[in-house]
Amino acid sequence: MPRVEYHQLEVGYEFPPSRYQVTPQTVAAYLEAVDEPGALYRDSDLVPPLAVGVLAMAALSDSLSFPQGAIHVSQEFEFLATVSTKDTLTSHARVSRKQDRGKLRxxxxxxxxxxxxxREVLTGKTSFILPEPR
Amino acid sequence: MRNKLELKEGASLPEIKRIITQQKINQYAEASRDFNPIHIDEEFARKTPLGGTIAHGMLVLAYISQVMTAAFGRQWLSDGRLNVRFKAPARPGDSLTAGGRICRVERSAGQTLVNCEVFCRNQNGEAVIIGEATVRVGEDENSS
Structure with a gap:
């Protein structure tokens, strides 16, 4: 899939939807990486809500060529329903704000x-500050 | 499944402590497929204004989500809201504490909306993440 470059983005741009399944292996790797000891996920097929957001962002990165060194500055999530490893998910992403003010992008x-x-299971809003072009 | 927590304003959420290491950051990069060099390439990161690698914001945010899961259980997964700002980077060697406090409790129609301020601080008490989290809990959860 060709990646869109930052300079090509405009407010309202919609990335191609991305479809994926959350596997038990993906969840196990996530739980281990974040040191999640929660009994809630032991012997269940529940997916941590933040993992759903992380996977949506990973899918986004497949279609967006981000400048190296971008910094995550704020994050909103709304968790609307539980997700299990039986679910196949589709994530949608849209540019809602793009500001270029001098050195600040x-x-x-x-x-x-x-x-x-x-069924919508998660919505979110993710904001990044991008480094100056080299 | 959650720890018993009295739903009253001012109540503290259970805190969790985690230590950030470069190995942990690399492991998270694999799990999240986020290979931004600011997290994993020490030579690249050293040349940036940050001066070195930093943990993924979403890794640190996961600790806050764990606090909310410990406090509110499955309700957090199906009816939770999170709004945070990443205030400072978490670096390898940092010892982080995530926690929160109930700010407002609104009861209506058999349900309770609980609004919390949440945070993650480093070993120097500096805020790494600040924000708010809201969760809707039903009567059963509310009475436990």
């Missing part, structure tokens, strides 16, 4: 994740 992307049945 700020990009905000809205996220939405749905199940195959069309």
């Amino acid at each position: 700020l990009l905000t992307i809205d996220l939405s994740v749905l199940t195959e049945e069309g």
Whole structure:
């Protein structure tokens, strides 16, 4: 899939939807990486809500060529329903803000994740400050 | 499944402590597929204004989500909201504490909306993340 470059983005730009399944292996790797000891996920197929957001952002990175050194400055999430490893998800992403003010370059992307049945399970808003072009 | 927590304004959420290491950051990069060199390439990161690698914001945010999960259990997964700002980087060697406090409790129609301020601080007491989290809990959860 060709990646869109930062300079090509405009407010309202919608990234191609990304469809993926959250596997038990993906969840296990995530739980270990974040040191999540929670009994809630032991012997269950529940997916941590933040992992759903992280996977949506990973899917976004497949279609966006981000400048190296971008810094995450703020994050909003709304968790609307539990997600299990049986779910196949589709994430949607849209540019909601792009500001270039002198040396400051700020990009905000809205996220939405749905199940195959069309049930929205997560919405989010992620903002980055981008380094100056070299 | 959650720790018993009295739903009253001012109540503290259970704190968790985590230590950031470069190995932990690299492990998270693999799990999240976020290979931004600011996190994993020490030579690259040293030449940036940050002066060295930093942990992924979403890794640190996961600790706050763990606090909310410990306090509110499954309700957090299905009816939670999070709004945070990343105030300072977390670096390898940092010892982080994530926690929070209930700011407002609104009860209506058999449900309770709990608004919390949440934070993650480093070993010097500096805020790494600050923000708010809101969760809706039902009567059963509320009475436990």
